[in-house]
Amino acid sequence: xxxxxxxxxxxxxxxxxxxxxxxxxxxxxxxxxxxxxxxxxxxxxxxxxxxxxxxxxxxxxxxxxxxxxxxxxxxxxxxxxxxxxxxxxxxxxxxxxxxxxxxxxxxxxxxxxxxxxxxxxxxxxxxxxxxxxxxxxxxxxxxxxxxxxxxxxxxxxxxxxxxxxxxxxxxxxxxxxxxxxxxxxxxxxxxxxxxxxxxxxxxxxxxxxxxxxxxxxxxxxxxxxxxxxxxxxxxxxxxxxxxxxxxxxxxxxxxxxxxxxxxxxxxxxxxxxxxxxxxxxxxxxxxxxxxxxxxxxxxxxxxxxxxxxxxxxxxxxxxxxxxxxxxxxxxxxxxxxxxxxxxxxxxxxxxxxxxxxxxxxxxxxxxxxxxxxxxxxxxxxxxxxxxxxxxxxxxxxxxxxxxxxxxxxxxxxxxxxxxxxxxxxxxxxxxxxxxxxxxxxxxxxxxxxxxxxxxxxxxxxxxxxxxxxxxxxxxxxxxxxxxxxxxxxxxxxxxxxxxxxxxxxxxxxxxxxxxxxxxxxxxxxxxxxxxxxxxxxxxxxxxxxxxxxxxxxxxxxxxxxxxxxxxxxxxxxxxxxxxxxxxxxxxxxxxxxxxxxxxxxxxxxxxxxxxxxxxxxxxxxxxxxxxxxxxxxxxxxxxxxxxxxxxxxxxxxxxxxxxxxxxxxxxxxxxxxxxxxxxxxxxxxxxxxxxxxxxxxxxxxxxxxxxxxxxxxxxxxxxxxxxxxxxxxxxxxxxxxxxxxxxxxxxxxxxxxxxxxxxxxxxxxxx
Numbered sequence: 001x002x003x004x005x006x007x008x009x010x011x012x013x014x015x016x017x018x019x020x021x022x023x024x025x026x027x028x029x030x031x032x033x034x035x036x037x038x039x040x041x042x043x044x045x046x047x048x049x050x051x052x053x054x055x056x057x058x059x060x061x062x063x064x065x066x067x068x069x070x071x072x073x074x075x076x077x078x079x080x081x082x083x084x085x086x087x088x089x090x091x092x093x094x095x096x097x098x099x100x101x102x103x104x105x106x107x108x109x110x111x112x113x114x115x116x117x118x119x120x121x122x123x124x125x126x127x128x129x130x131x132x133x134x135x136x137x138x139x140x141x142x143x144x145x146x147x148x149x150x151x152x153x154x155x156x157x158x159x160x161x162x163x164x165x166x167x168x169x170x171x172x173x174x175x176x177x178x179x180x181x182x183x184x185x186x187x188x189x190x191x192x193x194x195x196x197x198x199x200x201x202x203x204x205x206x207x208x209x210x211x212x213x214x215x216x217x218x219x220x221x222x223x224x225x226x227x228x229x230x231x232x233x234x235x236x237x238x239x240x241x242x243x244x245x246x247x248x249x250x251x252x253x254x255x256x257x258x259x260x261x262x263x264x265x266x267x268x269x270x271x272x273x274x275x276x277x278x279x280x281x282x283x284x285x286x287x288x289x290x291x292x293x294x295x296x297x298x299x300x301x302x303x304x305x306x307x308x309x310x311x312x313x314x315x316x317x318x319x320x321x322x323x324x325x326x327x328x329x330x331x332x333x334x335x336x337x338x339x340x341x342x343x344x345x346x347x348x349x350x351x352x353x354x355x356x357x358x359x360x361x362x363x364x365x366x367x368x369x370x371x372x373x374x375x376x377x378x379x380x381x382x383x384x385x386x387x388x389x390x391x392x393x394x395x396x397x398x399x400x401x402x403x404x405x406x407x408x409x410x411x412x413x414x415x416x417x418x419x420x421x422x423x424x425x426x427x428x429x430x431x432x433x434x435x436x437x438x439x440x441x442x443x444x445x446x447x448x449x450x451x452x453x454x455x456x457x458x459x460x461x462x463x464x465x466x467x468x469x470x471x472x473x474x475x476x477x478x479x480x481x482x483x484x485x486x487x488x489x490x491x492x493x494x495x496x497x498x499x500x501x502x503x504x505x506x507x508x509x510x511x512x513x514x515x516x517x518x519x520x521x522x523x524x525x526x527x528x529x530x531x532x533x534x535x536x537x538x539x540x541x542x543x544x545x546x547x548x549x550x551x552x553x554x555x556x557x558x559x560x561x562x563x564x565x566x567x568x569x570x571x572x573x574x575x576x577x578x579x580x581x582x583x584x585x586x587x588x589x590x591x592x593x594x595x596x597x598x599x600x601x602x603x604x605x606x607x608x609x610x611x612x613x614x615x616x617x618x619x620x621x622x623x624x625x626x627x628x629x630x631x632x633x634x635x636x637x638x639x640x641x642x643x644x645x646x647x648x649x650x651x652x653x654x655x656x657x658x659x660x661x662x663x664x665x666x667x668x669x670x671x672x673x674x675x676x677x678x679x680x681x682x683x684x685x686x687x688x689x690x691x692x693x694x695x696x697x698x699x700x701x702x703x704x705x706x707x708x709x710x711x712x713x714x715x716x717x718x719x720x721x722x723x724x725x726x727x728x729x730x731x732x733x734x735x736x737x738x739x740x741x742x743x744x745x746x747x748x749x750x751x752x753x754x755x756x757x758x759x760x761x762x763x764x765x766x767x
Contacts, residue, residue: 005054006054006055007052007053007054007055007085008052008053008054008055008058008082008085009038009050009051009052009082009083009084009085009086010049010050010051010052010058010062010080010081010082010083011048011049011050011080011081011082011083012048012049012050012051012062012065012078012079012080013043013046013047013048013049013078013079013080014046014047014048014049014075014077014078015046015075015076015077015078016073016074016075016076016077017072017073017074017076017106017107018046018047018069018073018074018075019042019047019106019140019148019149020106020109020135020138020140020149020180021070021071021072021073021106021109021135021136022070022072022073022134022135022136022175022177022179023047023069023070023073024040024041024042024047024093024177024178025093025135025172025175025177025178026069026070026073027040027047027049027065028040028091028092028093028172029172030061030064030065031051031061031091032091033061034053034057034058034060034061035053035057036051036052036053036057036058036061036091037051037052037053037088037089037090037091038050038051038052038086038088038091039088039091039092039093039094040091040093040094041093041094041095041096041097042096042097042148042149042150043096043097043148050083050086051091052085052086052088062080065078066078070136071136071282072109072112072136072137072282076397076399077399093172093178096148096149096150097148105141105144105147105395105397105428105455106140106141106144106149107140107141107283107391107392107393107394107395108138108139108140108141108142108226108227108372108391108392109136109137109138109139109140109282109283109392110137110281110282110283110284110314110316110317110392111132111133111137111138111315111316111317111318111321112134112136112137112282114134114175115132115133115134115137115138115318116318116321118132119132119318119321119322120325125164125184125185126184126185128205128208128322129184129185129188129318130191130208130317130318130319130322130364131181131183131188131189131318131319131364131366132182132184132318133179133181133182133183133318134175134176134179134182135175135176135177135178135179135182136175137282138179138181138182139181139226139227139317140154140180140181141227141370141372141394141395141431142226142227142368142369142370142372142391143155143156143181143366143367143368143369144369144455145369145455146454146455147455149180150180151180151181154180154181155366155367155368155369156180156181156183156366158365158366158367159183159187159188159189159366160187161182161183161187162184162186162187164184164186165182165183165184165186165187165188168182169182185204189364189365189366190203190204190364190365191203191204191207191208191319191362191363191364192204192207192362192363192364192365193207193208193210193211193360193361193362194351194360194361194362194363195359195360195361196351196354196355196356196358196359196360196361197351197355198351198361201360205322207362208319208322208323208326208362209326211223211323211360211362212323212326212327213326214359214360215232215233215234215323215327215331216234216327218233218234218237218239218240219233219359219360220232220233220240220243220244220247220357220358220359220360221233221358221359221360221361221362222336222344222350222354222357222358222360222361222362222363223319223320223323223333223362224319224347224361224362224363224364225316225317225319225320225374226316226317226368226372226391227343227345227368227370227371227372227373227390227391227431228335228336228343228344228345228368228371228372228373229336229343229344229345229350229354229361229363230333230334230335230336230374231244231248231332231333231334231335231336231354231357231358232258232323232331232332232333233331233332234329234331234332235257235298235299235300235303235329235330235331235332236297236298236299236300236329236330237300238300238301238302241255241300241302241303241332242302244332244334244357245302247356247357248334248337248338248339248357249338249339250334250339250621251620251621252305252306252620252621252624253339253620253621253624254303254304254305254307254309254310254311255303255304255311255332255333255334256286256311256312256313256332256333256334256374256376257299257303257310257311257312257313257330257331257332257333258312258313258314258315258320258324258330258331258333259312259313259314259324259330260315260324260325260327260328260329260330261314261324262276262279262280262314264298264330265279265289265312265314267292267294267298268289268291268292268295268298268299268310268312268330269289269290269291269292269295269310269312270289270290270291270292271289272379274379274382275287275289275379278377278379278384279312279313279314280314281392282392283375283391283392283393284313284314284316284391284392285313285374285375285376285377285391285392285393286311286312286313286374286375286376286377286388287311287312287313287376287377287378287379288309288310288311288312288376288377288378288387289309289310289312290308290309291304291308291309291310295310298329298330299330303332306628306631307627307631308631308634308635309378311376313333313374316391316392319362319364323362333374335373335374336350336353336354336357336358337353338353338357339621340434340435340437340438340441341353341434341438341440341441342371342433342434342440342441342444343371343373343434344371345368345370345371345372346368347363347364347365350363370431370447370448370451371431371444372390372391372394372431373388373390373391373431373432374388374390374391375388375389375390375391375392375393375394376388376390378724380724380727380728380731381727381728381731381732383743383745384745384746385722385727385743385745385749386744386745386746386747386748386749386752387722387748387750388416388432388748388752389418389429389431389432389746389747389748389752390431390432391431393746394429394430394431394432395428395429395430395431395452396428396429396746396747397426397427397428397429398426398427398428398429398497398498398746398747398756399425399426399427400427400496400497400498400760401496401500402763402764403422403425403426403427403760403763404425404763405424405425406422406424406463406763407422407423407424407458407462407463408421408422408462408463408464408465408759408762408763409421409422409449409452409453409458409462409463409464409465409759410422410464410465410466410490410754410755410756410757410758410759410762411464411465411466411467411474411475411477411478411482411755411758412467412474412751412752412754412755412758413467413472413474413487413751413754413755414435414436414437414472414473414474414751415435415436415622415750415751416432416434416435416748416750416751416752417432417433417434417435417436417441417445417474417751417752417755418430418431418432418433418748418752418753418754418755418756419433419445419448419449419452419755420755420756420758420759421452421453421456421458422463422759422763423456423458427497427756427759427760428452428456429747429753429755429756430448430452430755432752433445433448435622436473436474436477442473442477445474445477446477449477463483463762464478464479464481464482464483465478465482465483465484465485465758465759465762466478466482466483466484466485466758467484467485467486467487467490467514467515467754467758468484468485468486468487468515468517469487469514469515483762485757485758485761485762486514486515486516486517487511487513487514487515487522487754488507488509488511488514488516488522488523488525488527488718489527489535489757489761490753490754490755490757490758490761491507491509491511491514491717491718491749491753491754491757492507492509492527492529492535492715492717492757492761493757493760493761493764494717494744494747494749494753494754494756494757494760495507495715495716495717495742495743495744495747495749496715496760496764497744497747497756497757497760498744498745498746498747499742501713501715501742502713503529503530503531503532503533503713504528504529504530504531504710504711504713505528505529505711505713505714505715506526506527506528506529506538506705506708506711506713506714506715507525507526507527507528507529507714507715507716507717508525508526508701508705508714508715508716508717508730509525509526509527509715509717509718510523510524510525510598510599510718510719510720510721511523511597511598511599511718511719511720511750511751512553512597512599512600512622512623512719512720513553513595513597513599513600516537516596517537520543520593520594520595520596521546521593521594521595521596521597522540522595522596522597523541523595523596523597523598523599523600523718523720524540524541524596524597524598524601524667525537525539525540525596526538526539526540526665526701526704526705528708528711533764537664538664538665538708539657539664539665539666539667539704539707540596540664540665540666540667541596541597541598541601541666541667541669542566542596542666542667542668542669542670543594543595543596544559544562544563544566544594544595544600545562545566545592545593545594545595546558546559546562546592546593546594546595546600547559547561547562547586547592548592549592549593552600553600553603553619553622554618554619555618556603556604556606556607556618556619556625557578557607557611557616558586559600559603559604559607560576560604560605560607560608560611561576561578561586562586562604563601563604563605563608563673564576564608564673564677566670566673567670567673567674567677568670568674576608576611576612578611598697598718598720599623599626599719599720601669601697602625602626602629602720603619603625603626605629605673605676605690605693606625606626606628606629606690607625608676608677608680609629609632609680609686609689609690612680612681612686613686623719623722626720626723627723629690629693629694630690630694630723630724630725630726632686632687632690633687633690633691633693633694633725634725635687636685636687636688636690636691637687637691639687648688648691648692649695651692652692652695652696652699653671653672653675653676653692653693653696654671654672654675655667655668655669655671655672655696655697655699655700655703656668656670656671657700657703657704657707665704665707667700667704672693672696672700676689676692676693679692694723694725694726694729695729697726698726698729698730698733701730702730702733702734702737705734705739706737712738712739712740713739713740713742714734714739714740714741714742715742715743716730716731716741716742716743716749717743717744717749717753718749718750719749719750719751721743721749722749722750727743731743
């Protein structure tokens with residue numbers, strides 16, 4: 001039976017990662033395949049298709065459109081409707097149009113396999129060309145000046161295409177069709193190697209080869225990447241790595257590594273399939289991996305002092321690949337900045353900002369619009385944990401359930417700061433903007449605020465949300481009329497953005513610092529979300545004093561002293577080697593803030609362990625003492641037999657749960673601390689003590705949660721859950737008692753997610 005043709009015309013709107021990934025050429029070829037007419041174009045940052053043909057062919061087109069989009073694309077939303085027929089002749093790609101509706105912004109993507117083959121093919125016109133890209137790969141967000149994502153709206157407009165590139169750009173059959181950042185050696189950007197004063201030494205392939213030779217000789221080279229400069233040096237030379245630490249003013253915090261290929265990583269680290277897939281993905285982030293015992297052959301201990309994990313990435317740009325082809329060994333590849341300053345990204349200023357840090361600079365003449373650092377992730381229990389949202393993942397767009405329409409901006413917090421924009425029913429979370437601890441970082445934050453407002457077409461007035469703490473720098477940068485959201489409430493709601501979590505729900509929110517509604521410093525909180533979206537602070541740790549306020553974070557002996565005093569263990573003070581002068585001063589200080597912080601409790605316990613063996617040293621970066629305690633416990637567990645671990649896991653320090661004012665459950669940590677001090681005094685293995693402490697607070701949390709046994713939805717958030725053992729073990733224990741466990745995954749669970757949580761919380765409820 002012959003099929004009778006029935007013509008229809010469809011209008012299809014697609015949102016997601018659909019620009020800068022070859023989506024329009026894909027649609028064109030698909031329409032050609034099914035003999036359909038119509039057109040496709042970019043609308044704002046979405047794609048709009050009108051397609052006409054036989055109903056059967058349209059159905060096949062529609063099915064393949066959904067099931068087999070381009071490799072690097074991601075369809076978030078697809079709407080279609082029937083419209084009147086039109087008299088098209090064939091199918092065509094038409095010019096992009098601007099729109100204020102959509103929020104999808106193109107991310108920077110790693111070089112694809114096809115471009116990498118060209119890069120290494122001596123017979124290809126783009127052989128060894130450090131800017132080779134096609135329609136599916138290359139920089140986007142770091143070069144984008146305005147929407148839509150067209151070449152004229154990127155810094156690639158500085159490089160008019162030669163005849164060959166122009167032909168490729170307009171040839172539908174070419175994989176560089178409408179590749180906005182494509183170029184070639186004849187018409188594109190150029191690399192040059194300079195000394196620290198900006199004097200050019202060499203260009204092009206010669207510059208790359210010379211830079212590699214300098215690195216191999218133990219010099220420090222600033223290398224221009226996608227969203228800024230990195231500082232490179234050999235990872236196996238302790239003296240060179242230590243010199244970089246001195247110059248960068250970064251005494252202990254781990255450096256990231258770049259390695260030539262995935263085979264090298266297999267030799268250095270333990271790596272699960274998910275971790276390998278992430279390293280090889282188009283986002284190409286830094287992934288934290290457990291180092292192998294023989295890693296020290298290629299990676300000196302100074303790269304990540306005292307840590308069992310290494311932060312590793314693969315080359316993601318053509319220039320990275322060319323350098324690594326020469327070097328063939330791991331290198332330190334850390335952000336090019338002084339500690340507490342934003343990453344350097346402007347070639348004109350790099351010779352000023354990096355003077356005295358980099359010996360040489362490998363740069364180019366392609367402008368970067370905005371600084372974008374390298375993303376950092378890890379995997380816990382088979383799920384992602386975003387530690388730094390940046391290149392490849394940022395800006396991140398979310399469509400959370402229940403988000404009301406509107407326009408707003410969340411100002412986040414001072415540490416690991418980000419901005420979040422609400423437009424209509426979507427949230428856009430910015431790239432990592434750093435800590436607001438220097439004038440340059442504050443300027444960077446202000447520029448990012450203006451940048452996002454401009455590029456997304458947001459004009460005042462719009463609603464602004466800040467942290468409840470009025471004295472934070474981020475709060476002072478927000479308009480005076482801004483609404484406020486309490487810090488830990490924002491942490492709690494940041495998990496709701498990605499996950500469909502239905503109230504009632506319980507949030508375990510543990511971090512270092514956040515001003516509470518009672519003017520105390522909170523940080524060890526259990527928040528209950530009722531069915532009416534009301535929030536109750538349901539349980540918390542017994543408060544203790546922070547002697548000297550913020551000074552206690554820098555000198556954690558003060559925390560240790562106060563824990564001893566609160567726990568009535570003053571007779572033990574002499575064991576921990578405080579001076580009489582320190583005791584007398586600290587004992588009479590009054591008006592100091594109170595805190596319930598889990599992060600400060602970790603700091604205090606580690607300080608006690610150090611003081612107990614007369615080896616105290618203050619932390620050199622945020623979270624260092626908490627990380628050291630985690631590492632000590634991890635090392636001890638590795639050294640134990642299975643039998644000893646089973647025996648140890650049955651033992652925990654005691655905690656008391658008491659009902660406080662207003663029904664708040666107060667977790668009294670003093671019994672735990674007294675037993676811990678007893679173990680220190682009796683020279684119990686410090687690794688065993690650290691491990692028992694971690695397991696004890698997990699046990700305590702389970703006891704608290706069981707008091708709300710009818711609640712099955714549990715959220716874990718806050719910076720303390722960057723502790724892999726804490727997050728993994730607690731989630732396992734909760735699942736065993738029938739709980740559904742969530743944490744922010746693509747959104748950072750530390751303060752980098754606060755800005756998003758502020759906006760979402762404000763939308764659902766008024767605090």
